[in-house]
Amino acid sequence: MAPNSLRRKIVELVFKSKEGHIPSSLSIIDIIYYIYKKRLRKNNSIFILSKGHGSLALYVVLNYFKILKTKILNLYFKNNKFIGGHPDINLSGVEASTGSLGHGFPTATGIALGLKIKKNNKKKIYVLVGDGECNEGPIWESAHIASNYKLDNLICIVDDNKSSKNLLPIDNLLKKWSAFGWHTIKANGHSFKSLDSAF
Numbered sequence: 312m313a314p315n316s317l318r319r320k321i322v323e324l325v326f327k328s329k330e331g332h333i334p335s336s337l338s339i340i341d342i343i344y345y346i347y348k349k350r351l352r353k354n355n356s357i358f359i360l361s362k363g364h365g366s367l368a369l370y371v372v373l374n375y376f377k378i379l380k381t382k383i384l385n386l387y388f389k390n391n392k393f394i395g396g397h398p399d400i401n402l403s404g405v406e407a408s409t410g411s412l413g414h415g416f417p418t419a420t421g422i423a424l425g426l427k428i429k430k431n432n433k434k435k436i437y438v439l440v441g442d443g444e445c446n447e448g449p450i451w452e453s454a455h456i457a458s459n460y461k462l463d464n465l466i467c468i469v470d471d472n473k474s475s476k477n478l479l480p481i482d483n484l485l486k487k488w489s490a491f492g493w494h495t496i497k498a499n500g501h502s503f504k505s506l507d508s509a510f
Contacts, residue, residue: 312501313344317375321367328388331396335365338472339439342500343372346437346468350510354433357422359407361415362441362470363397369405370394378404413447416440416467420453423465435464442471445484451491458492466510467493470500 317340325331339362346358360369370387373379379402387394394402397410409415419438426434444450457465471484488495498509 312341312503313372314375317344317368317371320371320374324367324371324384324387330388331367332364333367334472335362335441335474336368339365339470339500340368340372341502342439342468342470342506343368344375345503345506346439347372347376349507350435350437354435356435356437357406357419359409359415359419359422359436359438360398361407361409361413361419361438362444363410363412363415365439365441365470366396366398366410369398370402373402373404412441412444413449416444417449417453419467420457420462420465423457423462424460426464427460427462432464435466437466437468439468439470441474442469442484443474445469445487454488454491454493468500 318337321331321336321340322333325333343358343360350356351358360366367387370379370384374381374384383394383402388396398405398408400406400408407415407418409418416438419436423436426436440450454467469484469488485495485497496509499505
């Protein structure tokens, strides 16, 4: 999956800045790397990280694919936090400012609906949310809207790393998304083979 250099860079940036979410970033690094390597180049598709506190995973992948410059990445939590703990749309390659849980997925849903209205049926919107984030109301309102408008250009990846167990346990996420009218597939987010099969 993702090169070990990406994991190492995440840890180095957090160590130097004394800021950032290492577990959240390592939990999604393979998924984001996979999406940028194998999915986004098709039809100019878009990726939105709704789980904004995992921003370091996005930053190092953007840097790896030469979308975000190294000199910008190395400013992480420096220079008045120009590049900080949550994705900011002012950074190269970041499609939505996120961080407040539950905000990125509605944004992705709106973009997907806009593309449908414009009859742009080729571009896909990939959005990654966390299991803890699935406790937020806007997630389910957007899931309901997407299902009703049949937004088959919207792909939501849920990082179910069980972090919600520590705060507010959530029921079976696969069944819950299915109940909202979504086609759901379980995959191992640290396996290219599993992700290939799912997509």
